[in-house]
Amino acid sequence: MTMWDVVADMLFAAKGKVSSLASGEFRRGTISLLSTHLLEQAWEEMATTLTEAHFGNAREILETEPPRWLADSSAASCMLCSVRFHPIMCSRHHCRFCGGIFCRECSKGRSLLPPKFRTGDPQRVCDVCCVRLESVQPYLMDQVSRASQLPTHDLTDLAP
DSSP states (O other): OOHHHHHHHHHHHHHHHHHHHIIIIIHHTOOOHHHHHHHHHHHHHHHHHHHHHHHHHHHHHHTOOOOOOOOGGGOSBOTTTOOBOBTTTBOOEEOTTTOOEEOSTTOOEEEOOOGGGOOOSOEEEOHHHHHHHHTTHHHHHHHTOGGGSOOOOOTTOOOO
């Protein structure tokens, strides 16, 4: 189930609640306290569902295992834009998150990877994975990035 499926289901449910309210009270120009409460409840349910879908997706991304990279010989062209690879003109690049093979133009992004990848530096990822990983970058900056580590005390530094 994608995020858009969740949104569609929520909008369908909200439409039903609003339609039942609109069938009577909105036509007469009056909104009761009960109908206002039902509308607020519908919006709260939608917000909660979206939040849960976002955290579920983030958890899934953070628990991802490193992939097996495809062999260079398995792709004659970029898996995203289909441009043909050439030893001099268009080289292959592996996405570190999905393991796919992409051209330079389709793998310009650099992202921190989940803890199971055991790297603290941003790695080359394809454009699709870059978008997928964007939502978890703040968490990863706190958890795995070497740039965000606390400074250590240098024992050889004799300065006061």
